[in-house]
Amino acid sequence: MRNIWTIARREYRHYFISPIAYIVALVTLLWIGIYFVVVINYVSAQAYYSASSAPDVSIVVGQMATIFLLTSPALTMRLLADEQRMGTMELLLTAPLHDWELVVGKWLGSFLFTLTLIGISLIYPLVLHTMTTGGIDQGLLLSSYMAIILLSAVFLAIGTAISALFSNQFAAFFATLATLLTLWWLISLPTYVLPAGTISNIFNYLALNGRFNAMVGGVITNADIVYHLSLTALGLFTGAVAVEIRRWR
Amino acid sequence: MIQATGLTKDYGPRRAIENLTFEAKQGEVVGFLGPNGAGKTTTMRILTGYMPPTYGSAKVAGFDIIAESIEVRRRVGYLPETVPLYPDMTVFEYLKFMADLRHLPNGEDMVDDALALVGMDDRADGYVSNLSKGMRQRIGLAQALLHKPEVLILDEPTIGLDPAQVVEFRTIIREIGKERTVLLSTHILSEAQQLCDRVLIINKGRIVAEDTPENLQARLVGAERAVLRIKGEADDLAPVIAKIKGVLGVNIQPDGSLEFQFSPSLDVRPEVARAVLASGYDLLELSPVGMSLEEIFLQLTQDNAKEK
Numbered sequence: 202m203r204n205i206w207t208i209a210r211r212e213y214r215h216y217f218i219s220p221i222a223y224i225v226a227l228v229t230l231l232w233i234g235i236y237f238v239v240v241i242n243y244v245s246a247q248a249y250y251s252a253s254s255a256p257d258v259s260i261v262v263g264q265m266a267t268i269f270l271l272t273s274p275a276l277t278m279r280l281l282a283d284e285q286r287m288g289t290m291e292l293l294l295t296a297p298l299h300d301w302e303l304v305v306g307k308w309l310g311s312f313l314f315t316l317t318l319i320g321i322s323l324i325y326p327l328v329l330h331t332m333t334t335g336g337i338d339q340g341l342l343l344s345s346y347m348a349i350i351l352l353s354a355v356f357l358a359i360g361t362a363i364s365a366l367f368s369n370q371f372a373a374f375f376a377t378l379a380t381l382l383t384l385w386w387l388i389s390l391p392t393y394v395l396p397a398g399t400i401s402n403i404f405n406y407l408a409l410n411g412r413f414n415a416m417v418g419g420v421i422t423n424a425d426i427v428y429h430l431s432l433t434a435l436g437l438f439t440g441a442v443a444v445e446i447r448r449w450r
Numbered sequence: 451m452i453q454a455t456g457l458t459k460d461y462g463p464r465r466a467i468e469n470l471t472f473e474a475k476q477g478e479v480v481g482f483l484g485p486n487g488a489g490k491t492t493t494m495r496i497l498t499g500y501m502p503p504t505y506g507s508a509k510v511a512g513f514d515i516i517a518e519s520i521e522v523r524r525r526v527g528y529l530p531e532t533v534p535l536y537p538d539m540t541v542f543e544y545l546k547f548m549a550d551l552r553h554l555p556n557g558e559d560m561v562d563d564a565l566a567l568v569g570m571d572d573r574a575d576g577y578v579s580n581l582s583k584g585m586r587q588r589i590g591l592a593q594a595l596l597h598k599p600e601v602l603i604l605d606e607p608t609i610g611l612d613p614a615q616v617v618e619f620r621t622i623i624r625e626i627g628k629e630r631t632v633l634l635s636t637h638i639l640s641e642a643q644q645l646c647d648r649v650l651i652i653n654k655g656r657i658v659a660e661d662t663p664e665n666l667q668a669r670l671v672g673a674e675r676a677v678l679r680i681k682g683e684a685d686d687l688a689p690v691i692a693k694i695k696g697v698l699g700v701n702i703q704p705d706g707s708l709e710f711q712f713s714p715s716l717d718v719r720p721e722v723a724r725a726v727l728a729s730g731y732d733l734l735e736l737s738p739v740g741m742s743l744e745e746i747f748l749q750l751t752q753d754n755a756k757e758k
Contacts, residue, residue, distance in 0.1 A: 207550040218538055292534035292593075295498040296551045297523040448501045450461075 204298040205306040212280065212310020221279075222314060225272040229265065229318050236264050237325050241332070255333040259417045261325045262345040266413055269315070269353050270385055274377035276314060277360025278370040280307040281444070285368035294448065304440035308361040315353045319346065341419050348416035351429035352409065356381055358436030365443035384432075385409045451476050451601050451631035452497060456506035459492050466492040467655040469506070474648075476600075479627035481646035482635035483747065489655040490635035491531055494605050497633070498528040511600045524552070527594035531605040533586050534593075537579035541570065541589055544578055545596060552597045564592040568622065584615045591622070602626060604634040608641060620645055639747055651750055658750045676719060677709050679735035680726060684708040690729055694721050709739070 216222035240260045281304070284290040293303055323346075330336045360377040367373040389408035395401040405411060412425050452474040459466045467489035474480040482490045496503045497510055499519040508515045511525040536544055542561060549557030565571040568588040573581070581589065587610065594602060607623065608616045623645060626632060636642055642649050643663045651659040651666075659666060680687065684702060691708065692700045696716035703709055712718045719736060726733045 203553065204551060207547065211547055215538060287534070287536075288530065288532040289534040289536060291495075291500055291530045291532075292548075293551075295500050295523055295526070295528050295530075296548070297520050297553075298551055299520070450501075 204302040205309060208298075208303055208306025209309035209313060212307055213313045216276070216310070216314045221275050225275055226318055229268050229272060230321060232268055233261055233264050233322055233325065237261060237328075241329075255337075256329070258326045258329065258337060258342050258345045261322055261329075262349050262417055263414075265319070265322060265349050266352055266410075269349070269356055270381055271378070273311075273315070273353065273356035273360050273381065274374045276311045277308075277357055277364050277377060278374040279364065280311065280361050281365040281440070282367045282370045282373045285447075286370075290447075294444075300444040300448075301437070301441040304361060304365065304444060305437055307364075308358055308437055308440070311357045311361065312354060315357060316350070319349060319353070338419075341417075344419050344421050345417045347421065348413050351416075351426065352413055355384075355409065355429050355432045355436070358433040358440075359384070360436075362436045362440035362443060365440040365447075451478075451512075452480075452508070452510050452633060454493075454497070454506070454508040457493065457496060457503045457508060458505040459489075459496060459501075460504045465655060467652075470652075470655075470657060472650055472657065472660065474601075474631050474633055476631050477627070477629055478647045479623070479632040479634070479645055481642040481649045482633065482652055483637065483639065483642045483649050484635075484652035485637060488652045490652060491605055492655075493652075494528070494530075494603050494633070494635060498526055498603055499523045524597075525600045527597065527599035527602045529590045529594040529602075529604045529607055531609070533590035535578045535586055535589060537577070540575050540577055541565070541581075542574040544589070545592060548593050548596055554597055560596055560598075561592075564596045567595060568592045569618070583610045584612060587611055587615075587619075591619070595626070600630055602630055602632045604632065606635055606637075608636070608638070616641075651747060653750065674713075674717075675709060675711050675739045676722075677703070677707050677735070677737055677739050678722065678726070678733075679707040681732040681734060684731075687726065687729060687731060690725055691722055694718055694725060697722070707735075 237260060240256055244256050281290075284293060294300075326337060326342055359380055360373075363377045363380065364370075364373045367376065384407070386408060389404055389411065391404045392401045395404070412428065415421075416425055452472075454473070455471050457470040458468050470489075470493060472480075482493065484490055495501050497508055497515060499515055499522050502516050510522045513521040513525070515522050536547075539547065542565075545561040545564060546557055549561055554560050562571065562574075565574055568591050570585065570588050570592065573585065578586070578589065587607070591604075591607065594604065604623070608619050611619060620641070623632060623634065627645075627647075634645065646663060649659075649661065649663050649666060650657050678684070678691070684706060688700045688702060688708060691697055691710055696712050696718040698711040698713060700708060700710045710722070723733060723736055726736075
């Protein structure tokens, strides 16, 4: 546990001196901010002429999912690939810590950074809460934020695992992006051509975007939570195995 | 402290080291001597728990390197060939990070101690990226010494240092080697001669010789040699010297001097001196030449190549 924390703390601090992390933070917060203002403007203009319902928290969280799909690979690409390139992997692999502690620590560092961004984004629901009569639906707020936290845990775990496989950051970036796109959306494509049935359902079951939209809509099932946590665990396990395999080569 | 038995490592079809068996005791400085690619780094990486051997086993500080890898890593200080540093951290942050990974109870004090030992205590707040090669090497050594390890493994520790730093580094290593076990690799023979209690000469993944530097020298020198310098050309003199009883061989050196080998049991030098004068030459120099570790090394590694 202590080793995980030591590794995570270093990674977390590293984000605050690396340009990529600042770009990720800027893109995330700027995009959400612009989108928020545009939606609010549009909705209030509409409301002037006819009654319309106030926007809910999904206008913030829904955007974050798309942004994280693109930024998570940038946050995780260097985690282990760079250690390999700089030769510091030799330092970490001869230090008294287990391979899985290293991988989990790296993931936790990136997760904490993403949680920081998610935390900052809470400003928007707060603003929305004061702007709407009666305030926003707090249950929806909770389920939406839970959805984005679970989703980012999955994205970052997969990115960490792929970073362990490469010693080139950019290879890790694109491989992660491709994997995330597949899991997010592409994997559900066969449902359009397959006849409705069990096989078609399996593909639908695996896609992350359907689950995410349902959770943001306020429906969280145990299956959703288990699926996200399983994918996170699978990612971290794969990462640990990848590090272990490096030793044997 | 280090006991290696039959260590073998294959990288795919290529065998990097083959059946290495050796040991290093406490308070002993053991040197791995060999040309580049001989398998020194591979052996060290196996002993530090970086990677497992393909065959064979080893115990370091009493623990098995495969089954009890973490215990081994706790007790070993390792300075890899490329010093592993994080350029974005200050010297202190870097060492504190390593101290945290090693769970050192009073980490900050131990960082200060290690920095003082390598003479870098005034640069603790500087960024690693601004350090010179020699300073990086010292920080790497500080990292290896941080937890006062029982076994210190140093891969080419003095490479890239300026002569003054090399002397300083060797002093530090010798000091540490008095109490603890030090295994270091080098391809600088004089360094092995100066630093090590015992030298393992390794070539193409095999140990070709193992002894103290002095014994290696004595054991391998089959004949004594001397160099003879005269005024003028020595070409005509060579056959004269070769005829003297006890002289095993004569060859003219590129600088015009004449080198001859003779059996250690019969000192032929007075006879040679008389022969020079009798032939009408002016004798300028007649001196013995010891076989350096350098030549022993070349001889050993070449013999090894011929066998193949």
